Amino acid sequence: MSWIDIGHIDEVPVRGARLVKTHIGCIAVFRTAEAEVFAATNNCPHKGGPLSEGIVHGQSVTCPLHNWVFDLNTGEAKGADDGRITTYPVRLKDGRILLDDSAVSRRSAA
Amino acid sequence: MKQRLVVIGAGMASGRVLEHLTDAAPDAFEITLFNAEPRGNYNRIMLSPVLSGEKTYEEIVTHDDTWYAERGISCRFGEKVAKIDREMKVVEGENGHVPYDKLVVATGSNPFIIPLPGHDLDGVIAYRDLEDTQQMMGMSPENKVVVIGGGLLGLEAAAGMVAHVVDVTVVHIMGHLMERQLDEAAGYLLKKSLEDKGIKICLQANSKEILGQDGKVRALLLDDGTELPCDLLVMAVGIRPNTALAHEAGLAAGRGIHVDDQMLTSDPDVYAVGECVEHGGEIFGLVAPLYDQAKVAARALLEEDAAFAQKTLSTKLKVTGCDLFSAGDFADGPGREDIVFRDPSRGVYKRLVIEEDRLVGAVMYGDTADGSWFFGLIKDGTSIDEMRETLIFGPAYQGGDTADPLSAVAALPPEAEICGCNGVCKGEIVEAINAGADDLGAVRAGTKASASCGTCTGLVEQVLQVTLGDDFQMPTAQPICGCTDLTHEDVRRLIKGQELKSQAAVWQELSWTTPNGCHVCRPAINYYLLADWPLEYQDDPQSRFVNERKHANIQKDGTFSVVPRMWGGITTPEELRAIANAADKYDVPTVKVTGGQRIDLLGVKGVDLPAIWSDLNKAGLVSGHAYSKGLRTVKTCVGTDHCRFGTQDSTGLGIKLEKTLWGAWTPHKLKLAVSGCPRNCAEATCKDIGVVCVDSGYQISIGGAAGMDVKETELLCQVSTEDEAIEVVMAVTQAYREGGKYLDRLYKWLGKVGMDWVKAQVVDDLENRAALVARFELSQSIYRKDPWAEHVKEKAQTYAPIADFTLEAAE
Numbered sequence A: 001m002s003w004i005d006i007g008h009i010d011e012v013p014v015r016g017a018r019l020v021k022t023h024i025g026c027i028a029v030f031r032t033a034e035a036e037v038f039a040a041t042n043n044c045p046h047k048g049g050p051l052s053e054g055i056v057h058g059q060s061v062t063c064p065l066h067n068w069v070f071d072l073n074t075g076e077a078k079g080a081d082d083g084r085i086t087t088y089p090v091r092l093k094d095g096r097i098l099l100d101d102s103a104v105s106r107r108s109a110a
Numbered sequence B: 001m002k003q004r005l006v007v008i009g010a011g012m013a014s015g016r017v018l019e020h021l022t023d024a025a026p027d028a029f030e031i032t033l034f035n036a037e038p039r040g041n042y043n044r045i046m047l048s049p050v051l052s053g054e055k056t057y058e059e060i061v062t063h064d065d066t067w068y069a070e071r072g073i074s075c076r077f078g079e080k081v082a083k084i085d086r087e088m089k090v091v092e093g094e095n096g097h098v099p100y101d102k103l104v105v106a107t108g109s110n111p112f113i114i115p116l117p118g119h120d121l122d123g124v125i126a127y128r129d130l131e132d133t134q135q136m137m138g139m140s141p142e143n144k145v146v147v148i149g150g151g152l153l154g155l156e157a158a159a160g161m162v163a164h165v166v167d168v169t170v171v172h173i174m175g176h177l178m179e180r181q182l183d184e185a186a187g188y189l190l191k192k193s194l195e196d197k198g199i200k201i202c203l204q205a206n207s208k209e210i211l212g213q214d215g216k217v218r219a220l221l222l223d224d225g226t227e228l229p230c231d232l233l234v235m236a237v238g239i240r241p242n243t244a245l246a247h248e249a250g251l252a253a254g255r256g257i258h259v260d261d262q263m264l265t266s267d268p269d270v271y272a273v274g275e276c277v278e279h280g281g282e283i284f285g286l287v288a289p290l291y292d293q294a295k296v297a298a299r300a301l302l303e304e305d306a307a308f309a310q311k312t313l314s315t316k317l318k319v320t321g322c323d324l325f326s327a328g329d330f331a332d333g334p335g336r337e338d339i340v341f342r343d344p345s346r347g348v349y350k351r352l353v354i355e356e357d358r359l360v361g362a363v364m365y366g367d368t369a370d371g372s373w374f375f376g377l378i379k380d381g382t383s384i385d386e387m388r389e390t391l392i393f394g395p396a397y398q399g400g401d402t403a404d405p406l407s408a409v410a411a412l413p414p415e416a417e418i419c420g421c422n423g424v425c426k427g428e429i430v431e432a433i434n435a436g437a438d439d440l441g442a443v444r445a446g447t448k449a450s451a452s453c454g455t456c457t458g459l460v461e462q463v464l465q466v467t468l469g470d471d472f473q474m475p476t477a478q479p480i481c482g483c484t485d486l487t488h489e490d491v492r493r494l495i496k497g498q499e500l501k502s503q504a505a506v507w508q509e510l511s512w513t514t515p516n517g518c519h520v521c522r523p524a525i526n527y528y529l530l531a532d533w534p535l536e537y538q539d540d541p542q543s544r545f546v547n548e549r550k551h552a553n554i555q556k557d558g559t560f561s562v563v564p565r566m567w568g569g570i571t572t573p574e575e576l577r578a579i580a581n582a583a584d585k586y587d588v589p590t591v592k593v594t595g596g597q598r599i600d601l602l603g604v605k606g607v608d609l610p611a612i613w614s615d616l617n618k619a620g621l622v623s624g625h626a627y628s629k630g631l632r633t634v635k636t637c638v639g640t641d642h643c644r645f646g647t648q649d650s651t652g653l654g655i656k657l658e659k660t661l662w663g664a665w666t667p668h669k670l671k672l673a674v675s676g677c678p679r680n681c682a683e684a685t686c687k688d689i690g691v692v693c694v695d696s697g698y699q700i701s702i703g704g705a706a707g708m709d710v711k712e713t714e715l716l717c718q719v720s721t722e723d724e725a726i727e728v729v730m731a732v733t734q735a736y737r738e739g740g741k742y743l744d745r746l747y748k749w750l751g752k753v754g755m756d757w758v759k760a761q762v763v764d765d766l767e768n769r770a771a772l773v774a775r776f777e778l779s780q781s782i783y784r785k786d787p788w789a790e791h792v793k794e795k796a797q798t799y800a801p802i803a804d805f806t807l808e809a810a811e
Helices: B012-024 B044-052 B065-070 B130-137 B152-161 B184-196 B244-248 B287-301 B371-380 B405-411 B426-434 B440-447 B457-471 B488-497 B503-509 B521-532 B546-550 B573-585 B606-618 B650-661 B722-739 B746-753 B755-764 B766-783 B787-794 B805-810
Strands: A003-008 A016-022 A025-033 A036-041 A055-057 A060-062 A069-071 A090-093 A096-100 B003-008 B029-035 B074-077 B081-085 B090-093 B096-099 B102-105 B109-111 B124-126 B144-148 B167-171 B199-202 B207-213 B216-222 B227-229 B232-235 B239-241 B270-272 B314-316 B324-328 B336-343 B348-355 B358-365 B417-419 B560-562 B590-593 B599-604 B631-636 B670-675 B689-694 B697-702 B714-719
Touching: A016 B805, A025 A055, A025 A096, A036 A090, A055 B521, B003 B012, B003 B096, B012 B029, B012 B287, B029 B090, B044 B130, B044 B152, B081 B244, B102 B287, B124 B130, B130 B152, B130 B232, B144 B152, B144 B227, B152 B167, B152 B184, B152 B232, B184 B199, B184 B324, B184 B348, B184 B358, B216 B232, B270 B287, B314 B371, B324 B371, B358 B371, B371 B417, B405 B457, B417 B426, B417 B457, B426 B440, B426 B457, B440 B457, B488 B503, B488 B521, B503 B521, B521 B722, B560 B606, B573 B599, B573 B606, B599 B606, B606 B787, B631 B650, B650 B670, B650 B689, B650 B722, B670 B722, B689 B722, B697 B722, B697 B746, B714 B722, B714 B755, B722 B746, B722 B755, B722 B766, B746 B755, B755 B766
Parallel strands: B003 B029, B003 B102, B029 B074, B102 B270, B124 B232, B144 B167, B144 B232, B167 B199, B631 B670, B670 B689
Antiparallel strands: A003 A096, A016 A025, A025 A036, A055 A060, A060 A069, A090 A096, B081 B090, B090 B096, B109 B239, B207 B216, B216 B227, B314 B324, B324 B358, B336 B348, B348 B358, B560 B599, B590 B599, B689 B697, B697 B714
């Protein structure tokens, strides 16, 4: 697994998210606490709502369109809703956010 | 013929006597009720929640005027009784005599004031009645308060005060707090959590003298020379039965008025109940035995059999965040054994005291859910031999059941006491439920369970749940969301009462179950904090729905709509050109005129927002807040400028109102309109706030709706000048902002508080109106500005992706 630097953690608001554009679609990078990040696909499986615009709480995010809630650890929808978002390996090193290369590369998409 | 009954004192015990009596035999007595306090019966043990701001006085009134009227009770409130003439069978009030056939003395108790030098200074008070409570609530944050007494009452006073005042010190003569109810370990945990709330605690401290200046208290001097400065000194060291009247009348009395098991005094026509009595050498301060006495006295008056017997008591402290429970006798002694459970990280401590295979005492701190089960074991003297190993884990662990909270309640025997205040056991509640009481209110009305201090409300609900199963509907006062048990109203009161000024403080102090809320509660808390503390609290964009965070409305495809403000619906060719240019430049697919008299650009890409705003800003256009729970639009007609019917300058007033109110956050969106004449072309009478101009001035009406509900506004008032109209609108908006539940439109709030209340606040009370306006202006000094311009300047980069690998690959 190789890691690719996408930016500094301070560029993502606490309890907020930023987008990473890739060839296979947009990935949302969520920051839940001072030093905790998650990455997942930006599109809600329900009606495609942009999850990066949702409210981040605990280790979950709520879709802004119809309030589906996803656990960022597993990608599973919580509560009564049934669905899943793809999550991607992401880690922090010296304040830099590192995303798994295969998540953004054209090759893995093919 | 009806007998004449006179009752002296409208406290908790006599109130209960009257209830039992008028329920059982509504026509037996012609009743007169004297009370020296200028009011009727209220729930005195709930003064602490009033003090801390968790409840209002109105909520703790047990009997209101209607209640007395319906029962034909003549009330002589605020009138002292001068004398009881037993020979003539007459009670002499200050305003005249009342003859009696039967008399109930319920004169209660007086707080004990330590006769220290200086105890008669101004600002030295007890903690006894509403007046004391109000004096404490009148303290401002910079005042200093000292409470003498680290017992139940003193600590409730201190905990309530710390919601208003920063500097509160409790002075206690003993080595640990609440030494009559708690052992040292629990006393320590209590001290720690009170100190965490910001209360200073001095133990083993002997008061020597109260120091004054100009007749007012200045400080408390301790034996060791320490001086504790204070503006208010509360003495909460105990009570003494008030026997003065009875004594003068020649009734037998010692520490209290002597009564037998039927609550009869030495005079066969005079009964006594409550804190003024002495029974079997004991006097009474807790509410449970008082209610028992009341039941007995009422039955005795009706010549039915009943006898009062003293019982083991349990104690709870009504301080949010300090869960403690104690019952029975927990002193060490030969032949006694302890079972102790400690979990320091959760702050939980439980100690059971066992003597000869029987539980004789229990002290619990931090987790008191099993209190009533242990209390039952103590009272019944149950042998604990067989469950000794798992006893401390509570009823859920007896018989191998799982730790489901409901199974603990299901496991309780019918005689287990659920409500300690009113002595109601599980069996009685189940009986009431089976007889048709299917919610908390009905159980409360039928059995009195949870009708006093309310700490057993959860238990009663669990009994309902166990008994009714799926038929049980949770009560209408719903918690905000799954993160808390508190309702919106509770949280608003607590934020104000405890001066919680950050989200962290709310999560911590109000025991949120999630680290930082969820998408339901966090926007509400964010709103409440900024509405109550506009200067101290900073709006948190991450707690806002995307529309309010990005100052644009998200559409179903993830694009946004952009609506520039058009003050009062007035625009210019330059503005229209700028809008047209922006629509071209950013490929806006849809341009639409809105119902609020402005233009909506729909389908703008998220990344383009700062740029399109910047372009619109250059033409003088600012955010229209078409996305906000705040002021949206002020719709107007053309008024006197062009219309042949116009009576006033409605357009001008609309623009002024919009310039005054824009940027203001409110519980839900706020739409206004100003019509120039009663033909009402601006449709002002279905807006949240509408102004209709007439020849003689401006009619202001509020609470309209034209959405999911359609409602006509109700008239608030008519004023003669524009300035006054603007003032009234500001004041109403502020009152709505301070009191409304998040996501309640103005008409819903109005439905809750009532038009009379709003009129009293903003029409009749000019001083209050001015204060509301001042608070509105203060908040607007922060929020009356264009968020678009700010985001263009400071946050533009956050609208773009943090990284874009599609570009890289293309290179």
